[in-house]
Amino acid sequence: MSQEKYGVLMVNLGTPEAPTSKAVKRYLAEFLSDRRVVDTPRALWWPILNGAILPLRSPRVAKLYQSVWMDEGSPLMVFSKRQRKALADCLPDMAVELAMSYGKPSLPDAVGRLLEQGVTKLIILPLYPQYSCSTSAAIWDAVARILIGYRRLPSINYIRDYAEHPAYIAALKHSIEQSFERHGKPDRLLLSFHGIPVRYAAEGDDYPLRCKDTRDALVQALDFPEQQVMMTFQSRFGRDPWLTPFTDETMKNLPADGVRHIQVICPGFSSDCLETLEEINGQNREIFEHAGGETFHYIPALNDSPKHIELFRQLVSEQVR
Ligand SMILES: C=CC1=C(C)c2cc3[nH]c(cc4nc(cc5[nH]c(cc1n2)c(C)c5CCC(=O)O)C(CCC(=O)O)=C4C)c(C)c3C=C
Ligand SMILES: [Fe+2]
Numbered sequence: 001m002s003q004e005k006y007g008v009l010m011v012n013l014g015t016p017e018a019p020t021s022k023a024v025k026r027y028l029a030e031f032l033s034d035r036r037v038v039d040t041p042r043a044l045w046w047p048i049l050n051g052a053i054l055p056l057r058s059p060r061v062a063k064l065y066q067s068v069w070m071d072e073g074s075p076l077m078v079f080s081k082r083q084r085k086a087l088a089d090c091l092p093d094m095a096v097e098l099a100m101s102y103g104k105p106s107l108p109d110a111v112g113r114l115l116e117q118g119v120t121k122l123i124i125l126p127l128y129p130q131y132s133c134s135t136s137a138a139i140w141d142a143v144a145r146i147l148i149g150y151r152r153l154p155s156i157n158y159i160r161d162y163a164e165h166p167a168y169i170a171a172l173k174h175s176i177e178q179s180f181e182r183h184g185k186p187d188r189l190l191l192s193f194h195g196i197p198v199r200y201a202a203e204g205d206d207y208p209l210r211c212k213d214t215r216d217a218l219v220q221a222l223d224f225p226e227q228q229v230m231m232t233f234q235s236r237f238g239r240d241p242w243l244t245p246f247t248d249e250t251m252k253n254l255p256a257d258g259v260r261h262i263q264v265i266c267p268g269f270s271s272d273c274l275e276t277l278e279e280i281n282g283q284n285r286e287i288f289e290h291a292g293g294e295t296f297h298y299i300p301a302l303n304d305s306p307k308h309i310e311l312f313r314q315l316v317s318e319q320v321r
């Protein structure tokens, strides 16, 4: 039998190439044209997207990206590239590629590079701890479309998610405990997850259940009262109802309930990005402080921390028999 060659495809969302209106527009156009993200019928969606959302949102959001941009680029890209390098260093016998669902490095290029290297066993690792049709399934669809162009397919292992994986929970627990040691225990620990439209969940997306699984496993692991842990949803978009409670509304109301000190972590984001650095550590910090809150600490995403890379190494190793 011929020698098997393993390849790991790490996939995250994607991010603009520059913090400019033009680059943001190109990114949002691709992202928001995916039916897995917005499922409004095209004849209705196309004029809204091109006539209103792209021209109005792109310049505004470009300014937000400018506020978090790093010397090496967009935070999401910087951390994702570091994750790929660190995982590749742990798995010297495997080919490890990074791709983004929208923008670069593109999925077709990354899959092409893996197959050119002779990969016969492809392990797809979406960098989303909690499955959602709007993120993880979009990766599945894209890879399936790409493989139409190849005669010789590899075996495929798709890591659907890892919401309660012990190494994921251990990594989150470690970050939270480090924060508690540094800043003391807060009145509330807030777990803020990216939202999705309520309808996606009603139609079968188990994303909110997977967020709750993460919350429950963390509560079990932490030496911190369950009543002081809150789970909220951020980053809502458009007019449909999205998952509640909303992070920003919670921030606004907490100080009136006597909550002075909060620490916030975003367990659904494998890398820091616009939604954590600007929306949470910028906008939501301001909302909390403006409402009378005194102490706000943002606990960084797992990024390329050793415990996060160890989680990825375990997830991949579990697929190898
Ligand atoms: C209908 C719209 C959106 C759905 C559904 C959605 C789900 C979803 N997104 C993430 C992770 C990220 N989203 C990010 C940015 C972002 N998300 C949307 C819209 C939806 N997301 C938009 C329009 C944007 C761009 C910014 C803006 O215009 O407000 C990012 C950050 C990207 C970056 O460059 O830093 C991440 C990461 C998840 C996990 C998720 C479903 C669970
Ligand atoms: Fe999003």
Ligand SMILES: [Fe+2]
Residues within 6 Å of the ligand: 235, 274, 275, 279
């Ligand atoms: Fe946002």
